[in-house]
Amino acid sequence: MAKDKLIGVDLGGTTIKFAILTKAGEIQQKWSIKTNVLNDGANIVPDIVESINHRLDMYQLDRDRIIGIGMGTPGTVNRELGTVTGAYNLNWTKEQQVKTAIEAGTGFNLTIDNDANAAALGEAWRGAGNNDAEVSFITLGTGVGGGLVANGKLIHGTAGAGGEVGHMVVEPNGYLCTCGNRGCLEQYASATGVVRLAQDQAEEYVGVSTLKKMIDDGDEVTSKIVFDLAKQGDFLANQVVNKVAYYLGYATATISNILNPSAIVIGGGVAAAGEYLRSRVEQHWTTYAFPTVRASTRVKLAELGNDAGVIGAASLANQ
Amino acid sequence: MAKDKLIGVDLGGTTIKFAILTKAGEIQQKWSIKTNVLNDGANIVPDIVESINHRLDMYQLDRDRIIGIGMGTPGTVNRELGTVTGAYNLNWTKEQQVKTAIEAGTGFNLTIDNDANAAALGEAWRGAGNNDAEVSFITLGTGVGGGLVANGKLIHGTAGAGGEVGHMVVEPNGYLCTCGNRGCLEQYASATGVVRLAQDQAEEYVGVSTLKKMIDDGDEVTSKIVFDLAKQGDFLANQVVNKVAYYLGYATATISNILNPSAIVIGGGVAAAGEYLRSRVEQHWTTYAFPTVRASTRVKLAELGNDAGVIGAASLANQ
Structure with a gap:
């Protein structure tokens, strides 16, 4: 058979x-x-x-x-x-x-x-990558991970650390990361990173904001709450999302400038914010992408979800 | 036959x-x-x-x-x-x-x-790459170019812009680049970039410096002169070289975190500064490289020269 x-x-x-x-x-x-x-x-x-x-x-x-x-x-x-x-x-x-x-x-x-x-x-084969040989994937969950496909193959690197995009430094001298370095993308774009940014920005913010009130009251704040409040027009939440989108736009542009994939695909729990997040990431990505890359690489949302x-x-x- | x-x-x-x-x-x-x-x-x-x-x-x-x-x-x-x-x-x-x-x-x-x-x-096959399947190469000349080998193959990307490492943004809102973006590595680590950095830093510098005197006198300054003066202990030149090394260390660390090559090889005219430049780049690279990458990727000088x-x-x- x-x-x-x-x-x-x-x-x-x-x-x-x-x-x-x-x-x-x-x-x-x-x-x-x-x-x-x-x-x-x-x-x-x-x-x-x-x-x-x-x-x-x-x-x-x-x-x-x-x-x-x-x-x-x-x-x-x-x-x-x-x-x-x-x-x-x-x-x-x-x-x-x-x-x-x-x-x-x-x-x-x-x-x-x-x-x-x-x-x-999975995303490269049957999802947003459309079975192309050049697809980069970044997943935003508790941490930030990635998988990079070039010439139709995963890039593992010499010691298996290829695609560790969560540990690209996007803010030299930024937040301390669990890996020991400072300013890793994971500290700004993971679910916990989003909450940390919200807490930090809330300290400096003096205007009216439901997000600030929640943080000041000691309520549990999740990245989903931050995104939901931003969509509802909360000023502080909007500021936080824009900062997250900046770091993601900058990091995905750097990946794109190095690999020039046909698609850079954003997945994971934080990406549940959907087109609202994608379009904002793309805005910053456009600023940092090399012209040929801007014309040939697409910033996309993952399509397969849990599958x-x-x-x-x-x-x-x-x- | x-x-x-x-x-x-x-x-x-x-x-x-x-x-x-x-x-x-x-x-x-x-x-x-x-x-x-x-x-x-x-x-x-x-x-x-x-x-x-x-x-x-x-x-x-x-x-x-x-x-x-x-x-x-x-x-x-x-x-x-x-x-x-x-x-x-x-x-x-x-x-x-x-x-x-x-x-x-x-x-x-x-x-x-x-x-x-x-x-x-060439470097991957017969030079500093030792014929490994994972080798990244960056060349510092009039511009900054690169070539990335993963799984034994060059990464061209979907439109041929793979490996355009000269246009990674290393300084958001930095110098305007010929590509139209701001803060591209090429503006800081090419031969012309080194001179531009020297000119900019000379404006703010008030101490004694042969480099500053040359610039103020309108003498022709090349990247080689900047490196030679730095080696001789010129304070301003040393500051410029350290800045160039920072940008190169940061950029090569980002490439290393994404691809985890066995070697990231630095070549081209500017790399004629040799171990003096390499060791300083490595110092900054170490700050930004992910621990697994720090343990498995090496920062090396190109070995084949013009060949x-x-x-x-x-x-x-x-x-």
């Missing part, structure tokens, strides 16, 4: 998402299970194996049709050895042998990469 | 350099001719053809042994069509059909790319 199906796995700290896809990247079945991080995350790999085997039986899918499994994971990935280290949200503090365990348990080949790279491949991870992961198995 | 020789051509505004190389990139013969830019540069392509044919006869090299010709050229290159536009230092203002003319005149296949990309390939162009050009024919 011809091999014509891919399995994509998107391993996250809360849920593990699975999908069975055609070779062309169409999702045919999709499911998820809770991530069991107890016991140093020792159940995670067995849970993945069991869930895949169970679903293949349930769907009565001939195992000979499976080309392989691709998986995106948090942490630092050794793609050759198939190991993962430092995936703290999985409680995987020590090195985990993921590839051999999943291959032994399922009988399929496993290809792994980090989650931001998998999502980038980017499983689709991109599946594409790993397709190579 | 087995094909085992490459021809590399480095087309410049003053000279055209040629070399015959082994498949492994060893130069066996090297020569150059003056670039005749008269007559809208109409003689350039015929001169290249004639020079190659003449030398092959002179060396009595069997033409069947030639794998092909690779050429680096100024201007905007259409690699598929083999055309060049906007090579102003050659007086090629209109589109030039280079590939078909050289192929017809020599009987060999021609592959072309822009000169910075060719030099990058980078012909060697890299030859490698184009080897693919």
